[in-house]
Amino acid sequence: MxxxxxxxxxxxxxxxxxxxxxxxxxxxxxxxxxxxxxxxxxxxxxxxxxxxxxxxxxxxxxxxxxxxxxxxxxxxxxxxxxxxxxxxxxxxxxxxxxxxxxxxxxxxxxxxxxxxxxxxxxxxxxxxxxxxxxxxxxxxxxxxxxxxxxxxxxxxxxxxxxxxxxxxxxxxxxxxxxxxxxxxxxxxxxxxxxxxxxxxxxxxxxxxxxxxxxxxxxxxxxATDPLTGLANRRGFDRALANEWERHQRRGSPLAVIVIDIDHFKQINDTQGHAAGDAALRHLGQVLRKHLRPYDLSCRLGGEEFCVVETDTDLEGARRSAERLRQSDLTYGQGPQGQALSMTISMGVALAHAGDQSPHDAIRRADAALYRAKQAGRNRVEVG
Missing domain, CATH: 1.20.1070 (Rhopdopsin 7-helix transmembrane proteins)
Structure with a gap:
């Protein structure tokens, strides 16, 4: 045919x-x-x-x-x-x-x-x-x-x-x-x-x-927090699992920084929820500006954030946290034109060889954050 x-x-x-x-x-x-x-x-x-x-x-x-x-x-x-x-x-x-x-x-x-x-x-x-x-x-x-x-x-x-x-x-x-x-x-x-x-x-x-x-x-x-543009808990857990697998395979250091905005409830109560949202957005911008492109950062919920730095030892992570603490944390202006600024407390920890999951390091960083809060806030503690 x-x-x-x-x-x-x-x-x-x-x-x-x-x-x-x-x-x-x-x-x-x-x-x-x-x-x-x-x-x-x-x-x-x-x-x-x-x-x-x-x-x-x-x-x-x-x-x-x-x-x-x-x-x-x-x-x-x-x-x-x-x-x-x-x-x-x-x-x-x-x-x-x-x-x-x-x-x-x-x-x-x-x-x-x-x-x-x-x-x-x-x-x-x-x-x-x-x-x-x-x-x-x-x-x-x-x-x-x-x-x-x-x-x-x-x-x-x-x-x-x-x-x-x-x-x-x-x-x-x-x-x-x-x-x-x-x-x-x-x-x-x-x-x-x-x-x-x-x-x-x-x-x-x-x-x-x-x-x-x-x-x-x-x-x-x-997988994205709509307010800050950072990863939310779901997106963070997925990316963290990949970094943990890489950490175990290569043996490279992995550091965790847990961040909390000091007196966040007071910001909401005295300045309004719009000011609280502005503070959260600004902290998200600060993290994107000061962290390396391949570092993981997320909003865990409320006013708590978490950062995972790969190929970074404990001292390097502490210095990174200190730079964040000393950065410009002004998030707006008050009714009389005064600057609205916040402070943050942080806990830093390093993944250990015996850890079963990255959440072991996060728990140690959380404990260090608690000590920073107890010691007066606006500081970095190492776990």
């Missing part, structure tokens, strides 16, 4: 149009940049397939040159969508330069030498390169999103790359090369059809990635 290429292209184009409509509505509703890029990728795919199907009835500038460049645009928009999703820089100038270069190459291979085989080789070499590049960008996010989310889009890219190599091989070994797309051999037609199906699978891969991104955002929200 011979496959009619224009029919294959029109059918694939119609499927793409339906998926494009759905993704476009989602992009309009969600207002996420990466969804707009992927919608643009599907639009260029649909336009390119439609122009290819019109080969022989419309000018070659549209059905050959622009059709190839539009399908290249699909690959570029797909890749740039990934980069926007993962907060990576998008090399806009390089992508535009590649599109302009490809336009010039296809124009030369159409109106200069009219070499269909060379057009096939250029297109599929570009397809292979950009498909592999996209798969590698996704592969780097395996720990973040998981293979359940990444399997479909990565698989689709690898299938597209493989089919591109197949078409390159068919072109190079052909003894009677075709003169245009509509005269392509059945091997090329089958490869084009399968590539179209892979493109459809990739569109569903976009939805999988979007769902993974939403799930990650929900998990992050569930």
């Amino acid at each position: 011979n496959l009619h290429l224009p029919t294959v292209l029109l059918f694939a184009g119609l499927l793409t149009a339906v998926i494009t409509l759905g993704l476009g509505l989602l992009a309009w509703r969600e207002r996420r940049a990466y969804l707009l890029h992927w919608t643009a990728a599907l639009v260029t795919t649909f336009a390119g397939m439609l122009l290819f199907a019109l080969r022989g009835t419309a000018p070659d500038l549209l059905t050959v040159v622009m059709a190839n460049v539009l399908l290249l645009g699909n690959l570029l928009f797909t890749l740039s969508g990934y980069q926007r999703l993962f907060d990576q820089p998008v090399p806009v100038r390089a992508m535009l330069a590649l599109a302009v270069l490809q336009f010039g190459v296809y124009a030369w291979l159409t109106f200069g030498v009219d070499d269909y085989s060379s057009r096939v080789l250029v297109f599929n070499a570009t397809l292979v390169a950009l498909s592999v590049a996209s798969a590698l960008v996704l592969r780097q996010q395996s720990r973040r999103l998981g293979w359940a989310v990444l399997a479909l889009p990565i698989g689709a890219h690898l299938v597209q790359a493989l089919l591109g190599l197949v078409r390159i091989g068919l072109t190079l070994q052909s003894t009677e090369p075709a003169t245009n797309l509509m005269a392509a051999s059945q091997g090329h037609v089958v490869a084009i059809m399968l590539n179209s199906l892979a493109a459809m699978a990739l569109a569903f891969g976009f939805l999988s990635l979007h769902a993974g991104d939403l799930l990650e955002a929900l998990e992050q929200q569930a």
